[in-house]
Amino acid sequence: MTISLVAAEYESKGIGYIKSENSANRGTTLLKRGFAHMQKHGVIMDVTSVEQSQIAEEAGAVAVMVLDKLPYDVRKSGGVARTASVKTIEDIMDAVSIPIMAKCRIGHVSEADILSVMGVDMIDESEVLTPADELRHIWKWNYTTPFVNGAKNLGEALRRVEEGCAMIRTKGEPGTGNVAEAVTHITRVNNEIRHVCSLSENYPELIKASRELMVSLPLVEETAKIGRIPVVNFAAGGISTPADAALLMNLGCDGVFVGSGVFKADDASERAQAIVLAVAYHDNPKIVFEAQKMVDEKKSMLGLDTNHLELKMQERGPSV
Amino acid sequence: MKSKITIGILGIQGDIEENKKVAEDALNHLKLTGTVQLVKYSQDLNEIDGLILPGGESTVVGTLIKIRDGLLTAIKRRIMEDMPVLGTCAGMIMLSRRAYDRIIGDTKQELLSSLDIVVERNAFGRQKDSFEAGLQIPALGQNSAFKGVFIRAPIVSEVGNAVDIIARLDDKIVGVRQRNIIATSFHPELSGDNRIHKEFIRVVKDYKLKKLTVDSNAV
Numbered sequence A: 001m002t003i004s005l006v007a008a009e010y011e012s013k014g015i016g017y018i019k020s021e022n023s024a025n026r027g028t029t030l031l032k033r034g035f036a037h038m039q040k041h042g043v044i045m046d047v048t049s050v051e052q053s054q055i056a057e058e059a060g061a062v063a064v065m066v067l068d069k070l071p072y073d074v075r076k077s078g079g080v081a082r083t084a085s086v087k088t089i090e091d092i093m094d095a096v097s098i099p100i101m102a103k104c105r106i107g108h109v110s111e112a113d114i115l116s117v118m119g120v121d122m123i124d125e126s127e128v129l130t131p132a133d134e135l136r137h138i139w140k141w142n143y144t145t146p147f148v149n150g151a152k153n154l155g156e157a158l159r160r161v162e163e164g165c166a167m168i169r170t171k172g173e174p175g176t177g178n179v180a181e182a183v184t185h186i187t188r189v190n191n192e193i194r195h196v197c198s199l200s201e202n203y204p205e206l207i208k209a210s211r212e213l214m215v216s217l218p219l220v221e222e223t224a225k226i227g228r229i230p231v232v233n234f235a236a237g238g239i240s241t242p243a244d245a246a247l248l249m250n251l252g253c254d255g256v257f258v259g260s261g262v263f264k265a266d267d268a269s270e271r272a273q274a275i276v277l278a279v280a281y282h283d284n285p286k287i288v289f290e291a292q293k294m295v296d297e298k299k300s301m302l303g304l305d306t307n308h309l310e311l312k313m314q315e316r317g318p319s320v
Numbered sequence B: 001m002k003s004k005i006t007i008g009i010l011g012i013q014g015d016i017e018e019n020k021k022v023a024e025d026a027l028n029h030l031k032l033t034g035t036v037q038l039v040k041y042s043q044d045l046n047e048i049d050g051l052i053l054p055g056g057e058s059t060v061v062g063t064l065i066k067i068r069d070g071l072l073t074a075i076k077r078r079i080m081e082d083m084p085v086l087g088t089c090a091g092m093i094m095l096s097r098r099a100y101d102r103i104i105g106d107t108k109q110e111l112l113s114s115l116d117i118v119v120e121r122n123a124f125g126r127q128k129d130s131f132e133a134g135l136q137i138p139a140l141g142q143n144s145a146f147k148g149v150f151i152r153a154p155i156v157s158e159v160g161n162a163v164d165i166i167a168r169l170d171d172k173i174v175g176v177r178q179r180n181i182i183a184t185s186f187h188p189e190l191s192g193d194n195r196i197h198k199e200f201i202r203v204v205k206d207y208k209l210k211k212l213t214v215d216s217n218a219v
Helices: A006-013 A029-038 A050-059 A071-077 A086-093 A109-118 A154-162 A180-197 A203-213 A217-226 A242-250 A268-280 A285-293 B016-029 B042-047 B058-067 B071-080 B090-095 B195-218
Strands: A043-047 A063-066 A100-105 A122-126 A147-151 A167-170 A232-234 A256-258 B005-010 B034-039 B050-053 B085-088 B098-101 B117-121 B131-135 B146-150 B155-159 B164-169 B172-178 B181-184
Touching (some): A006 A217, A029 B131, A029 B146, A043 A050, A043 A268, A050 A063, A050 A086, A050 A268, A086 A100, A100 A109, A109 A122, A147 A154, A154 A167, A154 A203, A167 A180, A180 A203, A180 A217, A180 A242, A203 A217, A242 A256, A242 A268, A256 A268, A268 B058, B005 B042, B005 B195, B016 B034, B042 B071, B050 B071, B050 B090, B050 B195, B058 B090, B085 B090, B085 B195, B090 B117, B090 B181, B131 B164
Parallel strands (some): A043 A063, A043 A256, A063 A100, A100 A122, A122 A147, A147 A167, A167 A232, B050 B085, B085 B181, B098 B117
Antiparallel strands (some): B117 B155, B131 B146, B155 B172, B172 B181
């Protein structure tokens, strides 16, 4: 098996998937995780309009994430950030052929239901929006639509997998144009995985680790066995340049999300193309250099110092 | 046959590692010595006997192989010289001569145009309409059904004379073969069943054997 299905036992705790009469099954774990596998080595771009989504598709985005405001503007405007307008999402669905993702607030089951009914290809239960439930995440096994969740360490990532998400992304610090937090998160996850791998088959230690991580033992065992998070894992939060994207790919991410980095820059189209190129050839410094040459640092978003933020998005939402 | 088989996986975007894993399993199963390696540069094509175009987003792969290193033309040339190719989902779209989206219509995307088919992208709908279904594939023998994993899958809406239909789902064409080119709408790399990859590797083996014979006759 090339896709890890270990947590799929939880499927039975929700409505799971739709088993239709003509034996075609929808919404299985394989289909939801499989969708995320198709995004690998790709760039998912935040967009707020049809025009931006078309620029993204043309540049080689593997999918677009529809928001009402880019994370940088969420920060600037303050107030409550909610899921994007239905109209905007529908217009974008009719305008591009690549998958459409959209964000819902953490724990906001009804926003998730709306996105699911609309036929959005993946839902991001995201800390970029204002959390609707400070204690619980959505039970994602109930949906035929796959979910992506943010995480800043292994425990968070595996807890989200246990709730049924089909894909993980690092939280980073969205809308800052600063990759430092994303780097911290992926490095931490990598170190924690290395530790868990060292416990393989050592059950007294594995159960201890599972209690520390606050997730079930089978999921920790699976992680130790395959040496990675059991679902596709992307980098997100603060990626602004081709070099940023290559840095995170080289740390072992399966792909990247670019939020404000593209459309808050003054050279969005070239930058989008350059980041796509840098992700595909992240292991070749000569091509990353070519990609970097396509953008002008004077046109990068200015960015924010993550040490002096009024709002730390990565800290929002339920603590477990 | 003594010499080893080298299978290439187009390593630009998509489920590259998943295809690599199944191809390796299939080689082992067939007890063939061989390696599976990624193809990211046109010179990588010189080393391989067969190429797999993985699942992913066809627009992304098309954009990148067009701008990179003449990869698009290089792949086309090798396919024209009869090198076997397996395309799954996005790979099938890449191989086709024309692609259009169910909603958007014709998509201005780069295609290899090696396989005489027209494909309708996202033909079953969006991700929530993705499904698993058992398929009867006579070419794989009369064994149990093959689990077809259809993720935002395309269908073949037109086939040329040289194209054989190898898999159907109801009245829809979801698998085709044209000489050494095999293409599926579904993802055999995700179904935990390596029969399609094995069938492909057999084609690669025959191709390599034929090439070796031709080469030795030339000497």
